[in-house]
Amino acid sequence: MRTLLTSLFMICAFYVSAQKAIGIHHKAILIDTHNDILSEVVEKGYQVDTDLTGKTHCFSAAQ
Incomplete structure (x- = not known):
């Protein structure tokens, strides 16, 4: 159970991090x-x- 919760937490954390990166990428002036x-x-x-x-x-x- 602990492994499942840890895995779920990590997946959510990576998803949120990816969304922030995509937002920054779309707003950036290159x-x-x-x-x-x-x-x-x-x-x-x-x-x-x-x-x-x-x-x-x-x-x-x-x-």
């Missing part, structure tokens, strides 16, 4: 702040110390 330029440069074999204008998907500030 912003992607990282830049993929380094991974793209490595994958395509470009040199980082050269001018990469037009070689990657990133736009230059001059445009």
